[in-house]
Amino acid sequence: ATPMAVMVGTGIGARNGILFKNAGALEEATKLDVIVFDKTGTLTMGQPRVVDVVPAEGTDADTVLRMAAAVERGSDHPLALAIIERAEGLDVPATGAFLNIEGKGAQAEIEGELVYLGNRRLMDEQKIDLADLSAAADDLKGEGRTVVHVARGGRLLGLVAIADAPRPSAKVTVAKLRERGVEVAMLTGDNEGTAKRIAAELGIDIILADVLPGQKADKVKELQAQGKRVGMVGDGVNDAPALTQADVGFAIGAGTDVAMESADVVLMKSDPHDVLGAIELSRATLRKMH
Numbered sequence: 001a002t003p004m005a006v007m008v009g010t011g012i013g014a015r016n017g018i019l020f021k022n023a024g025a026l027e028e029a030t031k032l033d034v035i036v037f038d039k040t041g042t043l044t045m046g047q048p049r050v051v052d053v054v055p056a057e058g059t060d061a062d063t064v065l066r067m068a069a070a071v072e073r074g075s076d077h078p079l080a081l082a083i084i085e086r087a088e089g090l091d092v093p094a095t096g097a098f099l100n101i102e103g104k105g106a107q108a109e110i111e112g113e114l115v116y117l118g119n120r121r122l123m124d125e126q127k128i129d130l131a132d133l134s135a136a137a138d139d140l141k142g143e144g145r146t147v148v149h150v151a152r153g154g155r156l157l158g159l160v161a162i163a164d165a166p167r168p169s170a171k172v173t174v175a176k177l178r179e180r181g182v183e184v185a186m187l188t189g190d191n192e193g194t195a196k197r198i199a200a201e202l203g204i205d206i207i208l209a210d211v212l213p214g215q216k217a218d219k220v221k222e223l224q225a226q227g228k229r230v231g232m233v234g235d236g237v238n239d240a241p242a243l244t245q246a247d248v249g250f251a252i253g254a255g256t257d258v259a260m261e262s263a264d265v266v267l268m269k270s271d272p273h274d275v276l277g278a279i280e281l282s283r284a285t286l287r288k289m290h
């Protein structure tokens with residue numbers, strides 16, 4: 001590799017908001033077989049908002065929201081912020097001890113009862129009967145909503161449906177990568193139904209859903225074990241180990257500091273399409289090196 005070509009490539013990248021933190025990444029980017037995108041905050045805007053509240057029989061939407069917001073006050077998860085915002089103006093009760101349940105949800109004591117909130121897996125673990133609302137939950141997932149279940153005293157209180165719009169360039173980025181013969185995968189802690197719908201919208205056919213935060217790097221390793229060179233694009237604290245594990249890790253500039261520190265390339269404009277720019281630059285640099 002001529003140092004001059006690498007310097008020029010790195011400079012062009014920097015001027016275009018694509019920061020290569022090391023020369024190796026600039027040389028590797030054109031050799032990637034598969035690009036794995038985190039869903040929330042990478043393919044989507046990461047600005048979730050509540051679009052629907054479905055109460056169980058015998059309760060009402062405001063009660064569901066009040067309980068959900070009370071628990072979420074203890075959390076800094078993006079879904080928590082959406083729920084708290086939606087509950088503004090409601091009388092949100094005080095809570096006792098709060099517990100974050102990583103990759104699943106959270107719990108807190110409210111007025112002497114335990115309130116659980118989170119995904120299907122958490123409800124199953126807590127043996128909460130969803131029969132009442134499981135059809136509604138499936139419908140919402142089919143529309144691409146993230147479904148937050150709220151349970152109190154061992155019974156399902158209701159569902160909060162949350163939407164997070166795809167980034168405008170996500171679809172064309174996927175199409176162009178696939179045209180170049182690069183496979184595209186979606187990696188998410190969200191449930192399979194929701195992930196499937198959003199993946200279909202964006203033209204992604206490899207879906208790795210229901211992945212716990214600690215397992216994201218393992219998913220990258222599994223692809224590498226198939227002989228593939230893997231690029232990973234992410235924004236969250238959760239994504240950091242996967243970004244490190246990948247052959248080239250790309251961080252969304254608007255994401256967390258941890259993601260940016262773990263990545264080889266930072267996409268300053270937070271535009272997934274810049275992954276293509278990085279690959280082009282890599283290819284041009286390699287051509288000049290041989």
Ligand code: ADP
Pocket residue numbers: 039040072075077079080101102103104105106117118119146147148187188189190191211212213236238
């Ligand atoms: P992601 O990969 O989308 O960043 P996480 O690993 O943080 O997701 O969480 C996985 C899933 O667990 C979420 O999609 C959500 O259903 C549930 N979850 C986690 N934390 C919370 C929370 N504070 N409030 C509601 N749901 C949560």
Ligand code: MG
Pocket residue numbers: 038039040041042234235236
């Ligand atoms: Mg994310």
